[in-house]
Amino acid sequence: MAFFSNYYMDVLDCIKSRRSIRKFENQLIPQEIIEEILECGRWAPSGVNFQPWKVFVVSDPNVKEKLAKCTKHSSLILNAPHTFAIFLDQTKQYHYTKHVQSIGAFFQTLLLALHAKGLGGVWLGEIYNQKDQVSDVFGINDPQLEFMGAIAFGKPAEQGKSSRKKVSEFVVWS
Template sequence: MAVTGESKIIDTILNRRSVREFTDRQISKEEISTILNAGRWAPSGLNNQPWRFVVVRGPKTIHQLSECTHYSGIVAGAPLLIAAFLDTESSYNRTKDVQAVGASIQNMLLTCCELGLGAVWLGEILNQHEKVNSILGCPPKLELMAVLAIGEPAPGKRSSARKALSELVFEERYGEKWEE
């Protein structure tokens, strides 16, 4: 459900869906640059920009990475993967830096949506982070945070539900106890 007439960014946020099936269309270098640029403009504490990205387009590497997750079909079917890492050497506060990497990932997901591309944030692959780092030849200072599978969405309807705001938001009670 989109909020009409409010703003393009609100529409993009409300219309973005995780896409797990892709066509064979390759993603252009310009599109990749736009996605990465959006990621690097995320906020970070002290502007330390602790994220690092590895762009994966080679079929052999994509296949190897697909063997690192229960979601191998999603990974193997994507023409583009972006692995997002926390650079632990540029980290100053782990919680803030992990949140910053999450913000950069969200920027990239929203940009994919804006470009008419589909993407999904894969976290289960973190269980094989050492194998992923080995496949990608990453130094030990890079801690895997997620892999994004990106491509042109295969035809199909995607939907998502959200909890009501009343289940998620509580207002200050001015010293009173919360009511259940």
């Protein structure tokens, strides 16, 4: 797959071939590419189109080090050139569960956009257990901004591996 190219893969191939990447090249991604990824993210579905996300793009080594201390998977943040720290912005109230579902769609859209651009990422969920500590890293003391998770990302140093259940193992036809 081309890196930083205008090559776009078929959406079904993109969905089926995306894997979590846990090792990255030591190479910063140009801001224009990161902005393209975020542009895709803003098109993720959200309840009543509230788009309840706020994203901190972390590239500064000092901030990465502080953020890494918030998770037992610190090496993923430290070894990735960038991390998206994603917050739920609750300033517009609709329905909490729908907002959280929208954040999940936002995460997936960002991961697919990264993959389609020849990059890779990994969704860090365990870091949510230290959400107050993460908020402190960014100087957030507003209860309307709730940390939801992070995506460490960059140019893959190796391909991810995964297996999946058969459809028949999780679908019930009625």
